[in-house]
Amino acid sequence: MTGVEAGGFLRRVWFPPEPEQARRVRAYVEDCLLRWGLLDRFPVEAVALVATELFANALKHGKPDGRPLLVAIRWCGETFRVEVHDYNPQGPVLTWPADQDPEGRGLLLVDALCARWGHLPKRTGGKFVYAEIPALHEGR
Numbered sequence: 001m002t003g004v005e006a007g008g009f010l011r012r013v014w015f016p017p018e019p020e021q022a023r024r025v026r027a028y029v030e031d032c033l034l035r036w037g038l039l040d041r042f043p044v045e046a047v048a049l050v051a052t053e054l055f056a057n058a059l060k061h062g063k064p065d066g067r068p069l070l071v072a073i074r075w076c077g078e079t080f081r082v083e084v085h086d087y088n089p090q091g092p093v094l095t096w097p098a099d100q101d102p103e104g105r106g107l108l109l110v111d112a113l114c115a116r117w118g119h120l121p122k123r124t125g126g127k128f129v130y131a132e133i134p135a136l137h138e139g140r
């Protein structure tokens, strides 16, 4: 689904709740940046990493139980926003794992790469997690 909303562009796609789909999520956000002519305006690798981390979290913590996961991409001016919807009303919590702990760093990466992130409840239950990547500036 592609649409122009008030002041921005929006695309939304449902993905099966499978780890292999992370590759498609990456390709999808890269395609949005390409179609909207934004490859020079936003950090492509950072956007793709944020999208796949949020997708991995929705799979791991979002209680999909076989249900598809909605990924929405919004571009508005200086902000590129990724949203991943899931079925768990509880929100993500930033953690600082011990050095020997192999997990728990995904959100630290998201936090470092984004200007803002958070989550909002859905009327149908569950929530969506959003993360906003700022535009690159001239000379960066």
Ligand SMILES: Nc1ncnc2c1ncn2[C@@H]1O[C@H](COP(=O)(O)OP(=O)(O)OP(=O)(O)O)[C@@H](O)[C@H]1O
Residues within 6 Å of the ligand: 057, 058, 060, 061, 062, 086, 088, 090, 091, 092, 093, 094, 095, 102, 103, 104, 105, 106, 107, 108, 129
């Ligand atoms: N979509 C989500 N729904 C509910 N809880 C979440 C969600 N995403 C993250 N969390 C919570 O926030 C914590 C931190 O997330 P983070 O992505 O940093 O770590 P992780 O997913 O446990 O490990 P890693 O990202 O290294 O695989 C998680 O352990 C989980 O408790």
Ligand SMILES: [Mg+2]
Residues within 6 Å of the ligand: 053, 056, 057, 104, 105, 106, 107
């Ligand atoms: Mg994670």
